[in-house]
Structure formats: C-alpha cells, structure tokens
Amino acid sequence: MRNPYSINVRDLLHRPGEMREESLVIDSPEKLGEGLISVDAGTAIDLDIRLESVHEGILVSGEASTVATGVCGRCLIDIAQSVQIDFQELFAYSSGEAFDFEVHDDHVDLEPLVRDAVVLSLPFQPVCRPDCPGLDPETGERLADLPDREPTKTIDTRWSALADFPASDDVAGGAGAPDREE
Ligand SMILES: [Zn+2]
Numbered sequence: 343m344r345n346p347y348s349i350n351v352r353d354l355l356h357r358p359g360e361m362r363e364e365s366l367v368i369d370s371p372e373k374l375g376e377g378l379i380s381v382d383a384g385t386a387i388d389l390d391i392r393l394e395s396v397h398e399g400i401l402v403s404g405e406a407s408t409v410a411t412g413v414c415g416r417c418l419i420d421i422a423q424s425v426q427i428d429f430q431e432l433f434a435y436s437s438g439e440a441f442d443f444e445v446h447d448d449h450v451d452l453e454p455l456v457r458d459a460v461v462l463s464l465p466f467q468p469v470c471r472p473d474c475p476g477l478d479p480e481t482g483e484r485l486a487d488l489p490d491r492e493p494t495k496t497i498d499t500r501w502s503a504l505a506d507f508p509a510s511d512d513v514a515g516g517a518g519a520p521d522r523e524e
Contacts, residue, residue, distance in 0.1 A: 346371065347401075347453035348494040354395040355448065356435075361394045370408070374457055375464045379412030379423060387456065398430070398443055403430035405457050416476035417484045422467060427459040 374381040391404030433450040475485035
C-alpha cells in the first residue's frame with residue numbers, strides 16, 4: 343500500500359538552493375496517540391510543507407493541523423480539540439552514516455515526523471473547558487450540567503462573590519462616603 347506521507351523530491355535532489363512548497367491532505371492511516379484524546383484513523387491531516395534542497399539533503403519544514411477526539415479528563419464528556427504543530431527535519435542523502443531521516447528512492451517519508459509531533463502535542467489531561475468542575479464524587483453526575491446544584495464541599499459561588507465586598511462597617515467608616523451625602 344502506498345504511504346501517503348511519502349513525498350517525491352526528485353526535482354530537488356542535488357540542486358542546493360531549489361525550493362518547493364506543497365499543500366496536501368492525508369487521511370491518517372492509523373490512530374495517533376493512546377491517551378484520553380487521539381487522532382482517529384481516517385482523520386484528515388492538513389499539511390503545508392516547504393521542501394528545500396541543501397548540500398546534505400532535503401530540509402523539510404511545515405505545519406500540520408488536524409482534530410483530536412476523546413473525553414474530558416475530569417467529567418468524561420466527549421470532546422474534540424484542534425491540533426496544530428510545526429516540524430522541521432533534514433532528510434540526508436544516504437551516505438553510509440546513520441541518520442534518523444534519509445532520502446529514500448527520490449522520496450522523503452514524513453510519517454514518523456508528523457506522527458511524533460502530533461502525539462507529543464496531545465495533552466495528558468484534556469478538559470472540555472479550563473474550569474470544568476468534573477463529576478460529583480457521590481453521584482457521578484457531571485457538575486457542569488447541574489448549574490443550580492450546590493457543590494457538596496466547596497463554598498457556594500453566590501456567597502463567595504459577596505465575600506469579596508468589604509464589610510459594611512469599613513465602607514461607613516470613611517469620612518464623607520459619597521453615596522451618603524444628602
Ligand atoms: Zn469536562
């Protein structure tokens with residue numbers, strides 16, 4: 343099966359200074375990531391890449407964007423997050439030395455590069471929103487779905503808002519508080 347990440351660079355080989363840009367969309371051949379959220383197999387990955395011929399090989403830099411889906415780490419609701427990553431790597435001409443990335447048969451294979459960058463960008467503790475209150479420890483209900491419910495062990499937000507106001511004695515203590523004049 344053809345590797346969709348394999349890019350033909352024959353026109354750039356051994357022509358330092360030549361450069362080409364390419365945009366492509368790949369349907370991810372496999373699931374990326376093993377955590378709470380991952381990029382499912384078949385998900386479109388948008389790639390904008392720049393291929394530059396240098397003396398040692400082909401310098402590949404670019405951006406990838408896709409969508410990861412999974413569950414919130416606090417309340418377990420389904421979530422989707424956009425994933426945007428940058429990458430850059432030199433694909434060296436085969437020289438007998440060991441390089442992680444090499445030009446093979448007039449092609450560069452971006453698969454390990456993009457896969458690793460995407461996987462590393464996925465959060466270990468994804469949340470549906472930054473202040474997700476999680477689940478009720480007793481009932482297992484999603485607290486964000488129960489806005490009127492008083493949390494079991496934390497201060498009711500209506501009272502904590504009042505606590506931010508100074509005590510009434512402090513306000514009255516100042517000489518000539520403006521709203522007291524008649
Ligand atoms: Zn959540």
